[in-house]
Structures are given as C-alpha cells and as structure tokens.
Amino acid sequence: xAAVTQSPRNKVxxxxxxxxxxxxxxxxxxxxxxxRQDTGHGLRLIHYSYGxxxxxxxxxxxxxxxxxxxxxxxxxxxxxxxxxQTSVYFCASGVGGYEQYFGPGTRLTVL
Amino acid sequence: xxxxxxxxxxxxxxxxxxxxxxxSYEDSASNYFPWYKQEPGENPKLIxxxxxxxxRKQIQELIVLLDKKAKRFSLHITDTQPGDSAMYFCAxxxxxxxxxxxxxxxxxxxxxx
Numbered sequence: 087x088a089a090v091t092q093s094p095r096n097k098v099x100x101x102x103x104x105x106x107x108x109x110x111x112x113x114x115x116x117x118x119x120x121x122r123q124d125t126g127h128g129l130r131l132i133h134y135s136y137g138x139x140x141x142x143x144x145x146x147x148x149x150x151x152x153x154x155x156x157x158x159x160x161x162x163x164x165x166x167x168x169x170x171q172t173s174v175y176f177c178a179s180g181v182g183g184y185e186q187y188f189g190p191g192t193r194l195t196v197l
Numbered sequence: 198x199x200x201x202x203x204x205x206x207x208x209x210x211x212x213x214x215x216x217x218x219x220x221s222y223e224d225s226a227s228n229y230f231p232w233y234k235q236e237p238g239e240n241p242k243l244i245x246x247x248x249x250x251x252x253r254k255q256i257q258e259l260i261v262l263l264d265k266k267a268k269r270f271s272l273h274i275t276d277t278q279p280g281d282s283a284m285y286f287c288a289x290x291x292x293x294x295x296x297x298x299x300x301x302x303x304x305x306x307x308x309x310x
Contacts, residue, residue: 117296128286128302176240183290184229186298188240
C-alpha cells in the first residue's frame with residue numbers, strides 16, 4: 087500500500103493566520119490530492135496535482151492554495167485562515183483516475 | 198462534474214446478517230468505482246473496487262455489483278461482524294482526463310452482537 091505521510095497531525099491556528107499543511111508520498115505516484123472531511127459532507131476535493139509543478143482546482147478550492155514542488159511533496163496553504171476551515175484534511179496519492187491511498191489526516195482548528 | 202449519491206446514511210444490522218449500501222452516479226463515462234472503509238480517527242482505506250468491464254466482484258465477504266445502464270453500484274457485506282462497524286464511502290472517477298474521484302457522503306454501519 088502507498089505510504090503517505092502528513093504533517094502536522096494536529097494544528098491550532100488563529101483567524102487570519104497562515105497555515106501550511108504538508109504531505110509526502112514515497113510511492114512515485116504522479117497524482118496527489120487534498121480533501122477535507124466534515125460530518126455530513128464526506129470527502130470533498132480541494133486541490134489536486136498531476137505531477138511536480140502542476141496544481142488543479144478541485145470542487146471547493148476557495149480560500150486554499152496548493153503547491154507541488156516535487157513528485158513526493160504536495161502542500162495545502164491557507165493564506166488567511168477562517169473558522170469555517172476547521173476540519174480534518176486528508177492528502178492522498180494515486181494512479182491516474184483509479185486507486186487513491188490516503189495519509190493519516192491533519193486535524194485543523196481555526197480559532 | 199460527477200455527482201455520487203450514497204444511501205443509506207445510517208445502517209444498523211445484526212451480527213451474521215448482510216449489509217447493503219447503494220450508490221448512484223451521473224457521468225456515463227465513469228469507469229472506476231472504489232469503496233473505502235474508515236474507522237473512527239483513522240484514514241479511509243480502500244477495501245474493494247470494480248471497473249466498468251465487470252458486473253460483479255467479490256473479495257471474501259465483500260461483494261460489489263455494478264449496473265452501468267442504471268448508473269448504480271452497490272456494496273454487500275455478507276455475514277457481518279462487529280469489526281465491520283465503520284463509515285463506508287463509495288466513489289466514482291470522472292470519465293474525462295482529470296483523474297478525480299467523487300465520493301458519496303458515507304454510510305455509518307453499526308453491527309450489533
């Protein structure tokens with residue numbers, strides 16, 4: 087199974103602050119994804135990437151930026167965090183439009 | 198884009214019985230349908246998937262059925278055990294080239310002894 091790690095695992099941020107969530111995968115998958123999970127909404131796609139240097143908007147990109155500096159790393163950036171961005175964030179890596187493997191998640195609380 | 202509806206949102210069954218979760222999708226070009234299991238505090242884990250060239254797939258107690266004409270697919274867990282209690286998500290990919298999965302909102306399955 088794909089090895090996907092995320093850091094930090096827990097984060098408390100203040101409203102208006104900048105937050106960066108990091109993801110690393112060691113399976114040489116081209117595609118990486120950022121989701122948020124909220125009760126009643128399932129997993130919603132924020133941004134994704136086809137490879138180093140590429141980022142694409144998902145279904146709910148507003149308020150988020152992404153960066154893919156290398157095959158292994160994919161970051162999610164909240165420039166001005168808001169309480170509505172309190173959530174659990176999952177990174178995933180995958181092969182084409184097929185299997186995706188999730189990291190352990192980051193619990194973000196914005197006060 | 199693709200939309201995936203998942204029902205029921207809550208399912209409670211007795212140990213040893215079967216549990217069924219149903220999903221429907223909209224994009225006729227979708228060709229990959231995975232199922233994920235998520236236990237409390239954990240990440241979603243891929244448990245079984247089916248591609249559009251199949252109608253049925255079974256891995257041990259898990260059975261997935263795909264009806265492409267109706268744009269529906271389903272997960273059936275036979276002989277449920279308390280360890281099957283978890284949140285389950287279905288998903289479908291986009292038939293185009295954007296390599297996305299769209300997830301259903303999940304089913305919370307509880308298996309009672």
